Amino acid sequence: MNSLCVTIEKLVYGGDGLARLPDGQIAFVPQVLPGEQVRIQIVQKFGDYVWARPVEILSPAQKRQEPPCSYYPACGGCQWQHIAYPAQLEFKLQIFKETLSRLAGLGTVPIEGVHPSPRPLGYRHRLQFHVHSATGALGFLKRRSHDLVPLRSCALATPEINQVMSVLPDLPAWKRLHPYVKRLNLGTSLAEGLVTMLLWIKVEPRKEDLWEIFEALPVLKAIFYWVRGRFPIGPIPEEAPDNGVRLFPVPPNISGQKEEVFFQAAPGVFVQNNWEINLSLIEYVRKIAGLSPGEEVLDLHCGMGNFLLPLSLLARGGKGVDTDPRAIKDARANVERWGLEGKQVHFEVFSAMEALLECLKLGEVYPLVLLDPPRGGCKELLRFLPDIAIDRLLYVSCDPPALARDLKILIKQGFCVECIKVFDMFPQTYHSESVVLLRRA
Numbered sequence: 001m002n003s004l005c006v007t008i009e010k011l012v013y014g015g016d017g018l019a020r021l022p023d024g025q026i027a028f029v030p031q032v033l034p035g036e037q038v039r040i041q042i043v044q045k046f047g048d049y050v051w052a053r054p055v056e057i058l059s060p061a062q063k064r065q066e067p068p069c070s071y072y073p074a075c076g077g078c079q080w081q082h083i084a085y086p087a088q089l090e091f092k093l094q095i096f097k098e099t100l101s102r103l104a105g106l107g108t109v110p111i112e113g114v115h116p117s118p119r120p121l122g123y124r125h126r127l128q129f130h131v132h133s134a135t136g137a138l139g140f141l142k143r144r145s146h147d148l149v150p151l152r153s154c155a156l157a158t159p160e161i162n163q164v165m166s167v168l169p170d171l172p173a174w175k176r177l178h179p180y181v182k183r184l185n186l187g188t189s190l191a192e193g194l195v196t197m198l199l200w201i202k203v204e205p206r207k208e209d210l211w212e213i214f215e216a217l218p219v220l221k222a223i224f225y226w227v228r229g230r231f232p233i234g235p236i237p238e239e240a241p242d243n244g245v246r247l248f249p250v251p252p253n254i255s256g257q258k259e260e261v262f263f264q265a266a267p268g269v270f271v272q273n274n275w276e277i278n279l280s281l282i283e284y285v286r287k288i289a290g291l292s293p294g295e296e297v298l299d300l301h302c303g304m305g306n307f308l309l310p311l312s313l314l315a316r317g318g319k320g321v322d323t324d325p326r327a328i329k330d331a332r333a334n335v336e337r338w339g340l341e342g343k344q345v346h347f348e349v350f351s352a353m354e355a356l357l358e359c360l361k362l363g364e365v366y367p368l369v370l371l372d373p374p375r376g377g378c379k380e381l382l383r384f385l386p387d388i389a390i391d392r393l394l395y396v397s398c399d400p401p402a403l404a405r406d407l408k409i410l411i412k413q414g415f416c417v418e419c420i421k422v423f424d425m426f427p428q429t430y431h432s433e434s435v436v437l438l439r440r441a
């Protein structure tokens with residue numbers, strides 16, 4: 001196919017650059033910057049837009065940098081390694097503002113800016129890999145493709161995860177095991193700098209192979225495997241410290257304790273990707289929650305207690321629900337780790353919807369309700385919130401379009417946006433995390 005020269009107008013949600021073709025069609029082009037003139041080749045045509053690939057950057061922007069990772073041109077894991085970090089933050093904020101304005105009509109709300117990540121690289125303490133069925137290579141998918149890019153390291157991962165990535169594919173035990181492995185999850189236990197491995201596997205593995213892998217990799221804390229059922233099997237070895245769970249240190253300003261305390265999370269249980277940013281996020285949530293000692297909090301996606309535990313220190317207590325029974329087990333263990341048994345903090349395995357219906361049945365109301373849903377947002381819950389969240393709502397989101405859609409509904413229901421802040425949980429990618437405080441008008 002012939003190439004064309006275009007000028008990139010702006011970056012859009014998803015990370016691509018947007019350009020207009022001579023016939024008026026829109027082209028989405030990866031790994032470019034606004035203002036750049038680029039020679040492109042069309043890869044795929046859709047109704048009124050095309051996907052293109054950059055063939056040559058004719059006038060590189062000043063904000064362009066050499067990508068720190070050699071896999072970047074092919075790997076679909078990152079979208080913005082070609083952009084200097086301060087400029088990534090500018091583009092994130094711009095796209096976030098545009099999304100809220102376009103989808104929620106929130107053109108004028110005060111956004112406090114983007115909190116940068118102290119580590120633009122090496123921040124990801126957990127990664128989930130595809131496993132190549134023929135070679136056993138670990139990798140991520142190519143951009144816009146189902147093909148695997150085999151990786152021996154990842155610039156975003158912790159050094160501990162990189163140790164496993166560089167050694168595992170060559171181990172004879174892995175060569176025997178990998179044809180049965182569907183996915184591999186590596187999670188760093190930050191307290192000790194060790195890694196917990198979780199395998200999703202089609203058949204019961206040979207224990208000898210797991211032992212061989214464990215012994216070849218001193219950086220491993222434990223191995224777990226998941227064949228079927230609600231819980232994985234492990235830890236291997238049985239005597240792994242703390243039953244193989246990951247431990248995350250929490251400083252006294254957040255935990256309220258004199259000694260260092262930890263959050264625990266079993267392998268595979270959700271933990272925010274970038275721990276330093278997570279701690280800043282918790283601090284911000286505590287600051288804007290406006291809790292007083294007599295109030296109670298309802299956390300509808302509580303995970304292992306990430307927000308509810310630190311918030312409960314400012315309140316009388318709270319209730320947290322999550323559909324993941326392992327997260328709730330961790331949350332209850334974290335109550336003990338933090339010495340909060342005397343507090344009124346309760347965790348239950350419930351869906352957010354079940355929890356809201358239960359509140360309606362019992363006539364329970366809360367001055368503060370916290371939402372931190374998965375990527376798709378929580379549109380289905382919103383109709384019940386005006387009856388239960390009698391004063392404030394805190395909405396933590398990793399998906400600006402879903403957030404904008406939900407905010408539009410909440411505003412119609414009589415909530416006002418009081419403040420918004422973006423956190424760079426995912427440097428080198430277009431993704432952003434944000435927190436919104438809403439109050440009943």
Ligand SMILES: C[S@@+](CC[C@H](N)C(=O)[O-])C[C@H]1O[C@@H](n2cnc3c(N)ncnc32)[C@H](O)[C@@H]1O
Binds near residue numbers: 305327
């Ligand atoms: C983005 S994570 C946030 C977890 C926690 N707030 C944190 O910061 O670690 C979303 C959580 O929602 C849970 N979840 C998914 N669907 C749910 C539902 N329908 N009801 C309640 N929790 C749900 C997941 O298990 C996950 O723990």
